[in-house]
Amino acid sequence: MTDTTSTQPADTARASELGTVARFLKATELDTRMLGMIGALLLIWVGLHVISSLRLGVNPLDFDSRTFLTPRNLWNLSVQTSAVAIMASGMVLVIVMRNIDLSVGSAEGVIGMVMGFAQVHFLVRFVGLELGNPWIWVLALLIGLALGLIIGAFQGFIIAYLEVPAFIVTLGGLLVWRGAAWWVTSGQTVAPLDATFQLMGGGPAGSIGAKWSWAVGIVACLAVIFMHFNGRVQRKRFRFPLRPVWAETLLATVTCAIILGAVWLANSYPWPVGIVNRYAAANNITVPEGGLFIAHGIAIPVLMAVAVGLIMTFVTKRTRFGRYVFAIGGNPEAANLAGINTRWITMKVFMIMGVLATIAAAISSARQNSSTNALGTLDELLVIAAAVIGGTSLAGGSGTVLGAMLGALLMQSLQSGMVLLGVDSPLQSIVVGAVLVIAVWLDTLYRKRV
Structure with a gap:
């Protein structure tokens, strides 16, 4: 009788791992x-x-x-x-x-x-x-x-x-x-x-500035939530397969996080100092010692x-x-x-x-x-x-x-x-x-x- 080594556990584990990924993609319907x-x-x-940082030595x-x-x-x-x-x-x-x-x-x-x-x-x-x-x-x-x-x-x-x-x-x-x-x-x-x-x-x-950018971001997030909710209602109405609730929640959360992150990034970029000073002088605004921060926004x-x-x-x-x-x-x-x-x-x-x-x-x-x-x-x-x-x-x-x-x-x-x-x-x-x-x-x- 010849000794053989079974590879079934390894194959099963690999299949299980792939199955988890496939199930996740199927549930979320991601491309x-x-x-x-x-x-x-x-x-x-x-x-x-990384390359630009190394090039500058920082x-x-x-x-x-x-x-x-x-x-x-x-x-x-x-x-x-x-x-x-x-x-x-x-x-x-x-x-x-x-x-x-x-x-x-x-x-x-x-x-x-x-x-x-x-x-x-x-x-x-x-x-x-x-x-x-x-x-x-x-x-x-x-x-x-x-x-x-x-x-x-x-x-x-x-x-x-x-x-x-x-x-x-x-x-x-x-x-x-x-x-x-x-x-x-x-x-x-x-x-x-x-x-x-x-x-x-x-x-x-x-x-559009910081305030309007946050307003746009919040409205966009509300629209995303409504689209997911309305899409679920329409699927149920026409008896189409429904995504799991956790998948809907995850997709809406990630999308809103990306939107709000983009708004935060746009609001983190200030006007140039020269433009800020001219704006402050034209509108009688006192520039503090550390400078005046005015965000670009979207x-x-x-x-x-x-x-x-x-x-x-x-x-x-x-x-x-x-x-x-x-x-x-x-x-x-x-x-x-x-x-x-x-x-x-x-x-x-x-x-x-x-x-x-x-x-x-x-x-x-x-x-x-x-x-x-x-x-x-x-x-x-x-x-x-x-x-x-x-x-x-x-x-x-x-x-x-x-x-x-x-x-x-x-x-x-x-x-x-x-x-x-x-x-x-x-x-x-x-x-x-x-x-x-x-x-x-x-x-x-x-x-x-x-």
């Missing part, structure tokens, strides 16, 4: 890809913080103001991410339908230049509005929205009705709109922009990005239009046979992309307080990379707005961290390109497993 992306984002943040646990994980840098990171995240939410719909839009960066540039020209020259010199008129920024934004809608409709019409591949149409748009941006002012920078328009770019004036562009994300999530998950988009991406022939007007849906998706490019252009130009010919250069790569990293499959049919916006945060974190570390611009482009290729490769592996 494993989303969890993986959040984990990767946290690793990038920690890694950049202890990473001291959280020196020059390192990555500081309120100042993370607040700026949120503002920098806003424009890319807004366009990435629209790129999800484009890619889900098995198309691509290479022109978003150039469209952002020409729209930003037109809005700048409207504020500084057209509305003042030709229409006769005085500088500081409260209608200037409104009219400029409406002009930009109309132009973005026209650009999206024009490209969408060629793609949907003339059946020219989206790659070719938007590649042509990349060149055409970039050239058009130069022709608007013959390459001259347009500045300064309207003071109210500048608020969309963030900064001390373009933030930046207006971040609120705009969150609002766009919520609206786009609602559109994709709760409307017939959103269901049609995913149906077309999953099987275009079947969607057409089912009576879906695939051409009109395609055209509308590109029109939405044009509107979102306008919002991004407003944020980017307001942040710089100028409209330049270089506005939005290479943003198309960041937007596409953000959508793909966020789980949007290039094969079509799957993707989430939240994932794309997290992907935008990840891409911007890499870029911001490389700037902080003094990495040359060519190497930054290499890293962005490599991350995009790796993301597509991982998506391919994931689809093979599924």
Whole structure:
């Protein structure tokens, strides 16, 4: 008789451990890809913080103001991410339908230049509005929205009705709109922009302050609790499987903790000393010996990005239009046979992309307080990379707005961290390109497993 060693206990323990994780994921209904992306984002943040600390010769646990994980840098990171995240939410719909839009960066540039020209020259010199008129920024934004809608409709019409591949149409748009941006002012920078328009770019004036930030955070937490409660009621009403109470409680608690933590972080970043002193002098405020602390709070562009994300999530998950988009991406022939007007849906998706490019252009130009010919250069790569990293499959049919916006945060974190570390611009482009290729490769592996 041969002696054998049984491996059953070890296998049982391993199966039990995996079973616990699987049961937890099933109870909470968490997306494993989303969890993986959040984990990767946290690793990038920690890694950049440690590297920047070691480069400066300081202890990473001291959280020196020059390192990555500081309120100042993370607040700026949120503002920098806003424009890319807004366009990435629209790129999800484009890619889900098995198309691509290479022109978003150039469209952002020409729209930003037109809005700048409207504020500084057209509305003042030709229409006769005085500088500081409260209608200037409104009219400029409406002009930009109309132009973005026209650009999206024009490209969408060629793609949907003339059946020219989206790659070719938007590649042509990349060149055409970039050239058009130069022709608007013959390459001259347009500045300064309207003071109210500048608020969309963030900064001390373009933030809502500590009190309103806490109010927004509390309202957001109440909304999260209501959504979980209402979702449970609806599931019970239609006899769908219910999540355990502990899972609902855990998800709501973690989400609220993240929201309130983000608010605390935004309120931890004070105004610069010079601006505080000028503000105090203008309002007859006595500055104490240790200085006056005035918190930035949540930046207006971040609120705009969150609002766009919520609206786009609602559109994709709760409307017939959103269901049609995913149906077309999953099987275009079947969607057409089912009576879906695939051409009109395609055209509308590109029109939405044009509107979102306008919002991004407003944020980017307001942040710089100028409209330049270089506005939005290479943003198309960041937007596409953000959508793909966020789980949007290039094969079509799957993707989430939240994932794309997290992907935008990840891409911007890499870029911001490389700037902080003094990495040359060519190497930054290499890293962005490599991350995009790796993301597509991982998506391919994931689809093979599924």
